[in-house]
Amino acid sequence: MYKKMKKIGKEILKEIALSFFFCASIILLISWLYSKEIRFGISLINKIAIVENKKSQPITYNEIKKRLDHYPNYKEKYGNLKIPTINVELPIYHGDSMDILRYGVGHYAGSYFPGEGGTIIFAGHNNTGFFRELPNINIEDKIEVETLYGTFYYQVTETKIISESDLASFPLQNESEVLILYTCYPVTSLGYTNKRYIVYATRIEDIYE
């Protein structure tokens, strides 16, 4: 009986050992021949096709450098835009993609942030959108941009109507802080329009009352 059991055990162990030997040999052979390519492929897949939604870090502003140390993530709401003279109070999101503009004011990611001393570009929809009252703004009207890292005040200096392809009307610079708001024009047009209404405002250091 014992001899029988021993023989059975040996057979089973032999089979399992053989299985592991076969598997290990093939795996080692493939690793030796193609490990570089396999690792490269997997690394590339992870880099361009695998995404996890991570929580953002708090937004922090460096008063000395006049720069943010940590920025809002794309699509993150980071402030409110207030224009009391035209009764506007709107959420500001980082980014200006079409889906962001459904919910509020979009901050063009290629422009500076409020407080950084450069050009800030905010977009909003006309018509049933958030910037439909924009053409009612006047020169010297005050604009308040309240962010998670501070509140900034601007005064309207100019408004104009341009063609959609006039990119020169959005000058990006970092010598002075200029806020640019824009929307499609006419604001009540139906369908597609190729004009834009732009408001320029410069930063004022005094606290608005």
Added chain:
Amino acid sequence: MKKILILLLILSLGCMQSINAMTKEQFTEKLSQTYNINGYEFKASKDHLVQLERYLNQNELSESDMDYISEKFDEAIEILKSEPIRSIEEVTISQKSKLIPIVNDISSKTSVKATVSKNTIIIYNLDGTEFTRVTFLVKQTGRGNIYVMGSLGIVFLGFWTMIRKKKENV
């Protein structure tokens, strides 16, 4: 392709920071300069530099990443100089087939991460949060698309088309 060149330039110049202890300001200034290839000028536009500066301020690329990118970037420049092109649009198929693997290589070996979704390139911070999104137009080259798709050349390409698409949104 202009865009691959410029981003490679930017990232590789970032490498000089580790070798020569270059400050971020020096680095940005260097990027604002015009780069000369085959007698023609290439320069990154302001909105791209704004985003790049922001990215580098927020994300510390390691020295090894920057060294590696710099090496690969020099290779890329040599490839561009190898044929008498006057602009990035004239990059030949043979040059592209050598450039795209370089970009693939950089993307797989360094910490920079991006993906493509709905005609938009999403670039991530090193901590995995979204840094920015860039909408772009894919130029069709028939079956060759799958090769382009597999490469982060698209990612870097899209990084530079922001301002045009921006104006069409509103």
Added chain:
Amino acid sequence: MSKKINFVLKFTFFFLFSVFLLCSLMFLFTNKKILLQEMKNASYFKNLSISIKEEMKNYMNQSGFEEKILENIFTEEDIYIEIEKKVNGIEEKIETEKIEQKLTNNIEKYLQEKQLVAEEESLKKFANQLIQVYQEEIDLYQYSNTIFYSVNKINSYLYKIVLGLFLLCIILFLYLKKKKESIPWISISFFLYFIVFYIKTEIDIEHILILHPVFSEFLKIYILKILEGITKTSILLCIIGSIFLTFRIKKASKTACE
């Protein structure tokens, strides 16, 4: 010497049969009919339809129109027909005449209801924007032809590979049986399971995002289904291997008794 040769052939059978099984599974999953069926099962067409509507809604605020102009301009069936063409390798432009007509009718009805007037040029451009959204979403932003072409090409290569490997495996199987050598079913089962384990560990399949969220969701489900198929095959082979092992042991113990 012949024992060594048998061992090598056993090893070769193990490798070839593993590859044969993997290629067969991939051949099945790259089949056009199965691909379309799996897309249906994963609600790909339904989700794509929702995604298209949502993208179109992004244009409503700026246009001055309400979302109701988007009602019934296309159906899931329309999307299915377009994608079926692509999967079958038919390189035709996406049919937009019907949707254009329905959209134009809805806009006209809306304008009449609200007693509004709009420029024809503006309306045309607006309609074109929405149609472009429809085309781009179905076309996966111009990548769908490339993807389905590659899938079909892989399927045709696999057909030849599977056939070739099948013949080789049959020959090796018959030879091993003739030499009364055991077939390494359990080894094959371990190897297949290792592949699944390696892929699941190295790639975070749950968080795939490439080209389009709806496509990514389908890809995730599809990849998991393929891996499930490999796992089931591995378990089946393990069971078969265990059964044969049991018979061999019984035979060996009987011989020992005698």
